[in-house]
Amino acid sequence: MKKILFFLPIVLFCCLPISCSSDNFNEEGLNNNEIEEVEDFENVEDIEIPEDFETNTQDVNIENAVSITFGENNTVSITNPYSDQISIVNDGGNLVITSSIIDTEVNYVLSGQTTQGSLKIYSDYKFGLVMNGISIISESGPAINIQSSKKVSVSLTDKTSNRLVDGTTYPENETEDMKAALFSEGQLIFSGNGSLQIIGRNKHSICSDDYVRINEGSITITGSTKDGIHTNDYFEMNGGTLVINSASDGIECEEGYVSINNGSLTIKSSGGDAIKTSYKGDDTSINRNIDISGGNIKITVMGKAAKGIKSKGNIGISGGQLDITTTGNAYYDTDDVDVTSSAGIKADEDMTVSGNSTITIKSTGSGGKGINIDGTLTFNGGVTTVTTTGDQYVYDRNNDTAAKAIKSDDDLTVNSGTIKIKTSKTEAEGLESKATLTINGGNIEIEAYDDCINASDHIEITGGTVYCLSQSNDAIDSNGTLSISGGTVIAIGASAPEEGFDCDNNTFKITGGTIIGLGGSTSSPTSSVSTQRSLVYGANSYEIIHIESASGTEILTFKLPKTFSQTVMLFSSPLMAANTSYTIYTGGSISGGTSTYGLYTGATYTKGNSVGTFTTSSMVNTVGSTGGPGGNPGGGGKPW
Numbered sequence: 001m002k003k004i005l006f007f008l009p010i011v012l013f014c015c016l017p018i019s020c021s022s023d024n025f026n027e028e029g030l031n032n033n034e035i036e037e038v039e040d041f042e043n044v045e046d047i048e049i050p051e052d053f054e055t056n057t058q059d060v061n062i063e064n065a066v067s068i069t070f071g072e073n074n075t076v077s078i079t080n081p082y083s084d085q086i087s088i089v090n091d092g093g094n095l096v097i098t099s100s101i102i103d104t105e106v107n108y109v110l111s112g113q114t115t116q117g118s119l120k121i122y123s124d125y126k127f128g129l130v131m132n133g134i135s136i137i138s139e140s141g142p143a144i145n146i147q148s149s150k151k152v153s154v155s156l157t158d159k160t161s162n163r164l165v166d167g168t169t170y171p172e173n174e175t176e177d178m179k180a181a182l183f184s185e186g187q188l189i190f191s192g193n194g195s196l197q198i199i200g201r202n203k204h205s206i207c208s209d210d211y212v213r214i215n216e217g218s219i220t221i222t223g224s225t226k227d228g229i230h231t232n233d234y235f236e237m238n239g240g241t242l243v244i245n246s247a248s249d250g251i252e253c254e255e256g257y258v259s260i261n262n263g264s265l266t267i268k269s270s271g272g273d274a275i276k277t278s279y280k281g282d283d284t285s286i287n288r289n290i291d292i293s294g295g296n297i298k299i300t301v302m303g304k305a306a307k308g309i310k311s312k313g314n315i316g317i318s319g320g321q322l323d324i325t326t327t328g329n330a331y332y333d334t335d336d337v338d339v340t341s342s343a344g345i346k347a348d349e350d351m352t353v354s355g356n357s358t359i360t361i362k363s364t365g366s367g368g369k370g371i372n373i374d375g376t377l378t379f380n381g382g383v384t385t386v387t388t389t390g391d392q393y394v395y396d397r398n399n400d401t402a403a404k405a406i407k408s409d410d411d412l413t414v415n416s417g418t419i420k421i422k423t424s425k426t427e428a429e430g431l432e433s434k435a436t437l438t439i440n441g442g443n444i445e446i447e448a449y450d451d452c453i454n455a456s457d458h459i460e461i462t463g464g465t466v467y468c469l470s471q472s473n474d475a476i477d478s479n480g481t482l483s484i485s486g487g488t489v490i491a492i493g494a495s496a497p498e499e500g501f502d503c504d505n506n507t508f509k510i511t512g513g514t515i516i517g518l519g520g521s522t523s524s525p526t527s528s529v530s531t532q533r534s535l536v537y538g539a540n541s542y543e544i545i546h547i548e549s550a551s552g553t554e555i556l557t558f559k560l561p562k563t564f565s566q567t568v569m570l571f572s573s574p575l576m577a578a579n580t581s582y583t584i585y586t587g588g589s590i591s592g593g594t595s596t597y598g599l600y601t602g603a604t605y606t607k608g609n610s611v612g613t614f615t616t617s618s619m620v621n622t623v624g625s626t627g628g629p630g631g632n633p634g635g636g637g638k639p640w
Helices: none
Strands: 065-070 076-079 086-091 094-099 107-114 118-123 127-137 144-146 152-156 161-165 180-184 188-191 195-200 204-208 211-214 218-224 229-231 234-237 241-246 251-253 257-260 264-269 275-277 290-292 296-301 307-311 315-317 321-326 331-333 338-340 343-347 351-353 358-363 369-373 377-388 393-396 399-401 406-408 412-423 431-433 436-439 443-448 453-455 458-461 465-470 476-478 481-492 508-519 534-540 544-549 554-559 566-572 581-586 589-591 594-596 599-601 604-606 609-615 620-624
Touching: 065 086, 065 127, 076 086, 118 127, 127 144, 161 180, 180 195, 204 211, 204 218, 211 229, 229 234, 234 251, 251 257, 257 275, 275 290, 296 307, 307 321, 321 343, 331 393, 338 399, 343 358, 358 369, 369 377, 377 406, 406 412, 412 431, 431 436, 436 453, 453 458, 458 476, 476 481, 534 581, 534 609, 609 620
Parallel strands: 065 107, 094 118, 107 127, 118 144, 127 152, 127 161, 144 180, 152 188, 161 195, 180 204, 188 211, 195 218, 204 229, 211 234, 218 241, 229 251, 234 257, 241 264, 251 275, 257 290, 264 296, 275 307, 290 315, 296 321, 307 343, 315 351, 321 358, 343 369, 351 377, 358 377, 369 406, 377 412, 406 431, 412 436, 412 443, 431 453, 436 458, 443 465, 453 476, 458 481, 465 481, 481 508, 534 620
Antiparallel strands: 065 076, 086 094, 195 204, 331 338, 393 399, 508 566, 534 566, 544 554, 544 581, 554 599, 581 609, 589 604, 594 599
16 A cells, blocks of 8 residues: 555554644634634535635654545545554545454544545444544545444544535445434544534434544534434533534434533524434433533524424533524424424423523524423522513414413422523513422512413412512412512512412412512402511502601612502511501602612612501501402402
């Protein structure tokens, strides 16, 4: 065989590629840790594939190396020190390597360019694939086709650019899989600080029938007809930069999990989901979860009912920064006989948010959800921001869906963290549980078109700061019971008949916390089970309300966030003492102090108009006109 002019001394202590430089920059001087942007596309045929490609080969020192350099006119220069155990056949630039070695990890060093070539490898033992400035454009089938179930270590040599493009057609083969521009029956593990561009013109861009792990490198999937990366057992990312632009899913794992621990990941999908696990079998031992503990992740999905992150199992987010945008509309799925909608995050089981994670979700399509969980949803930390601007999707009178921000079909619990929500169209609720919704801590801020907080069975608030402002409905609405024992809760509903707090005729228990509810009406606390006194005050328009005792002790100074023509306020505070006389003032002015969503502490109040007095001789006390549509004097169906 002809020898290539290539520096290949044997290094006794090294079995992996060593670059001549450790700088984390590619040949164009771009930092490989920065998230890149890619152009939108609808068809891979729209992408120009120039034959010329700057591969920028580097001198490398590799142990156990077989060097392969593609050249002009389908020529290939090869140095093969294992010719008695490794066969390399060149058929017009299409190489087939067959290795019978079972005790040495051979490294195949690839360089040069071909526009009509490919590489297929059979091996009985794990091996390395060193991309040292290689460009392969295949006429038919994968650019690299690894027919080995053993581990493949793919190393991208520092300061080199590499490219793989599969053929627009694939040959028929009933005995071998061919699923991607870079396909492997075994594991694919990426390292090195070079760059790799892949275009899957016919199938996936990268596919392993085992797992894919990215530790280093800059990998850009410019366009993929199918999935950008498709795996069987799992996908794991620990570092590097990965950019995917696909017509189908960005990353899909068929029978396993996805784990993202570090690195920069950008995915744009025009017709599928961005990151998903998709196992549909009955084997409960298979881990179908998606776990994110770090990294910088940016996702855009544009297809109808497309999901940013979609798990057949659980989702755990404990770190990292996620920025997810969905633009697709909902539609009626005739196979499932149901409406399906887009979602930034979707789990068939449970989801937990914790740590220092930052999640930002924007949904613009009709019926689009921010977070949609079939199981339980728990917040133990992090900052979660969800904005939906899509309107309600209506298929017929029995099939519709609204653009809700955060929704759980089971219990929803907030223990800590920050949650910010804004919705703006028909029936778009903020935070919803189809069972029990519990708030034990954290900071929750919701501006919603419909209910800000809604639960089917029960709402329990024991701590934290909760601010709700509804444009057209109730601020906090329980279709069952409602209990507040701590925290600061400010709930601003719409005009009558909507309410700040609404639990119909069910028990409303107050045993602690600072509570302000405003709306056209209110559900009143249930006197027989409440232990903290409350005031229900009804009046015409006012901007500021102040309450103090006869001795001048302030218990409330509050500035309303919007104007009501007629309002009913529910106020409860541990500062409200038993058998004490209080005076209510409206108007006036406030200076200094600290405001928490209009609730002032440490401020100076200049008195306005005295509009009434009351004495806390009862657990629930009333001043002014509190009747009207939606009102529930006495709470819990009990007489006032």
